Amino acid sequence: MSTTEAKIAELEAEYARTQKNKATEGHLGLIKAKLAKLRREQEAQQSRGGGGGGGEGFDVKKVGDTRVGLVGFPSVGKSTLLTTLTGTKSEAAAYEFTTLTAIPGTMRYRGARIQILDLPGIIEGAATGKGRGRQVISAARTCDLIMIVLDAAKPVTHKFLIERELINFGIRLNEEPPQVLIKRKDKGGIDIQEIVPQTKGLTKEMATRILKEYKMSSVTVTLREDCTIDRFIDVVDGKRTYIPALYVMNKIDQLTIEELDIIDQMPNYVPISSRDQWNIDDLMSAIWDKCNMLRIYTKPKGQIPDYDEPVVLHATNPTVEQFCNRLHKAIMPLFKYAWVWGSSVRHQPQKVGKDHILNDEDIIQIVKRV
Ligand SMILES: Nc1nc2c(ncn2[C@@H]2O[C@H](COP(=O)(O)OP(=O)(O)OP(=O)(O)O)[C@@H](O)[C@H]2O)c(=O)[nH]1
Ligand SMILES: [K+]
Ligand SMILES: [Mg+2]
Numbered sequence: 001m002s003t004t005e006a007k008i009a010e011l012e013a014e015y016a017r018t019q020k021n022k023a024t025e026g027h028l029g030l031i032k033a034k035l036a037k038l039r040r041e042q043e044a045q046q047s048r049g050g051g052g053g054g055g056e057g058f059d060v061k062k063v064g065d066t067r068v069g070l071v072g073f074p075s076v077g078k079s080t081l082l083t084t085l086t087g088t089k090s091e092a093a094a095y096e097f098t099t100l101t102a103i104p105g106t107m108r109y110r111g112a113r114i115q116i117l118d119l120p121g122i123i124e125g126a127a128t129g130k131g132r133g134r135q136v137i138s139a140a141r142t143c144d145l146i147m148i149v150l151d152a153a154k155p156v157t158h159k160f161l162i163e164r165e166l167i168n169f170g171i172r173l174n175e176e177p178p179q180v181l182i183k184r185k186d187k188g189g190i191d192i193q194e195i196v197p198q199t200k201g202l203t204k205e206m207a208t209r210i211l212k213e214y215k216m217s218s219v220t221v222t223l224r225e226d227c228t229i230d231r232f233i234d235v236v237d238g239k240r241t242y243i244p245a246l247y248v249m250n251k252i253d254q255l256t257i258e259e260l261d262i263i264d265q266m267p268n269y270v271p272i273s274s275r276d277q278w279n280i281d282d283l284m285s286a287i288w289d290k291c292n293m294l295r296i297y298t299k300p301k302g303q304i305p306d307y308d309e310p311v312v313l314h315a316t317n318p319t320v321e322q323f324c325n326r327l328h329k330a331i332m333p334l335f336k337y338a339w340v341w342g343s344s345v346r347h348q349p350q351k352v353g354k355d356h357i358l359n360d361e362d363i364i365q366i367v368k369r370v
Pocket of ligand 1: 072073074075076077078079080081091092093094095096097098099100119120121122250251252253254272273274275276
């Protein structure tokens with residue numbers, strides 16, 4: 001065991017045996033900050049070549065409108081699912097670690113090209129270098145959506161084990177990035193501005209102690225949300241990736257109706273059977289929603305829109321400007337205004353500027369300066 005590993009184990013033990021209450025909150029917060037810092041050091045050591053697999057993802061080119069990664073324990077059915085969704089054959093078999101590298105496929109859905117990455121199975125300890133774990137998680141980090149694939153016949157604890165690996169690697173699932181700004185300055189100490197009242201344990205004293213742990217002694221902190229200690233540490237420690245996630249419960253052909261009813265009520269869960277092709281349509285539409293995808297149809301002057309080839313955007317509240325830039329860089333410098341038909345406008349069509357926000361299935365015609 002390296003010294004870093006030993007220190008981590010020691011702090012984890014201390015955290016576990018400390019009672020969790022108001023009086024110990026500050027102490028626990030500090031342990032968390034120290035742990036985050038040590039994990040970062042460990043991560044740096046491993047990506048320098050210490051741990052198995054290195055910190056690099058698999059070298060698969062990003063193509064299409066968005067990228068979705070399949071992450072899960074071995075033999076939960078990731079490769080079977082890739083083939084079901086994309087038609088691309090990825091070897092599936094009853095033994096563990098059938099897949100040894102990243103296999104990309106393309107799912108066509110509502111005019112969009114969605115790249116799906118089948119990945120090798122991961123096991124506990126993946127983030128710290130077991131098996132190809134680090135490579136798999138690095139690849140997951142490049143995705144716009146992570147699908148955590150679970151075997152319906154396996155214990156629910158598997159979900160938490162997989163999540164923990166991703167979390168230990170700095171990935172945050174279904175979490176918005178914290179509205180916290182930290183600006184370094186040359187001198188003048190720590191200045192904390194609470195735009196929103198802090199009710200979740202992050203006192204100014206606590207924040208200051210965490211910052212000092214990271215040797216940040218001259219900074220301005222702006223708290224624009226009611227922030228938890230964990231989320232504050234995430235900002236201070238840095239290098240976090242915020243990615244939406246779906247929990248795909250596969251092999252439901254092995255469940256009873258009663259068991260299925262329970263899964264159906266859990267948020268972000270999609271029950272499927274990859275083998276029997278059950279509920280695949282629901283999964284596709286859940287992928288679409290989770291990626292914030294929308295289709296915009298272009299309409300050349302005097303012609304009907306091209307409904308077969310939408311321009312696909314994935315963004316919350318995309319503007320006309322974002323749409324134009326997705327089409328071509330050369331458009332915006334010549335942009336005058338646009339005509340829009342659809343649910344984002346009151347009149348059909350309506351003349352709009354570059355900051356207008358588009359809705360799914362809007363039709364647009366760009367008018368350029370001549
Ligand atoms: N009953 C049932 N079996 C399935 C389903 N999907 C996959 N399987 C079986 O589960 C086994 C593992 O499937 P794979 O697709 O190889 O699983 P994987 O997650 O890619 O496995 P690794 O690449 O080894 O990590 C195979 O025997 C599949 O036929 C399903 O929906 N129901
Ligand atoms: K397998
Ligand atoms: Mg596989």
